[in-house]
Amino acid sequence: MLDKFITPVIKPLLTPIVATLHKLGITADQLTVAGFLVGMLALPLLAFELWYGALAVIILNRIFDGLDGAMARYAKQSSSAGGYLDITLDFLFYAAVPLGFILANPAQNAITGALLLATFIGTGSSFLAFAISAEKFQLDKPQFKYKSFYYLNGLTEGTETIALFIALCIWPQHFVLLAGIFATACAVTIFTRIHGGYHTLKQLESTK
Numbered sequence: 001m002l003d004k005f006i007t008p009v010i011k012p013l014l015t016p017i018v019a020t021l022h023k024l025g026i027t028a029d030q031l032t033v034a035g036f037l038v039g040m041l042a043l044p045l046l047a048f049e050l051w052y053g054a055l056a057v058i059i060l061n062r063i064f065d066g067l068d069g070a071m072a073r074y075a076k077q078s079s080s081a082g083g084y085l086d087i088t089l090d091f092l093f094y095a096a097v098p099l100g101f102i103l104a105n106p107a108q109n110a111i112t113g114a115l116l117l118a119t120f121i122g123t124g125s126s127f128l129a130f131a132i133s134a135e136k137f138q139l140d141k142p143q144f145k146y147k148s149f150y151y152l153n154g155l156t157e158g159t160e161t162i163a164l165f166i167a168l169c170i171w172p173q174h175f176v177l178l179a180g181i182f183a184t185a186c187a188v189t190i191f192t193r194i195h196g197g198y199h200t201l202k203q204l205e206s207t208k
Contacts, residue, residue: 014070021071028072028082035064036089039096046100046169054100055169061093062162090158091124097165101175109175116179119186123156126193130201137204156182156189 039061
């Protein structure tokens with residue numbers, strides 16, 4: 001929901017950084033992989049209840065995530081392969097964070113953490129599945145023209161997810177409450193994406 005507002009603000013800030021990295025021969029895909037490896041450190045850090053260490057690597061992961069896209073555009077390296085790598089590793093990182101909280105306190109966090117992971121699967125699959133059909137019908141990408149594939153909007157997107165992760169690291173004792181609220185919001189996103197995506201595609205098919 002907030003991605004379309006946050007992204008235009010961040011993009012200009014990254015340009016000087018990617019210009020320097022480009023001169024050093026660093027590619028967008030290298031940034032994607034490096035950011036993923038950094039982000040995955042959150043799993044053991046959370047499991048051992050090192051909350052602020054986990055917070056630091058989560059923020060670093062997101063910085064890398066912004067840099068790889070900016071680099072792809074700056075160096076004209078945008079590709080389907082790069083987009084595929086980016087979104088796949090993003091989802092693995094997203095899943096690692098709730099898993100870290102589950103491992104930290106299984107008795108308290110396991111059920112809510114599992115619910116959050118299940119809704120992550122729903123939000124991810126609902127817009128990725130639509131992206132396949134959007135490519136088939138060559139739908140425009142009005143909000144994210146620079147992305148490698150079509151983004152179907154929702155109540156919970158990347159910005160909201162990272163805000164949740166930050167809040168969980170600051171207030172880990174409230175994991176059940178915060179994750180439960182977010183899982184509910186994800187459920188709303190799943191419903192609206194499936195409903196909107198299905199009827200959009202039905203309408204497109206009827207006009208062919």
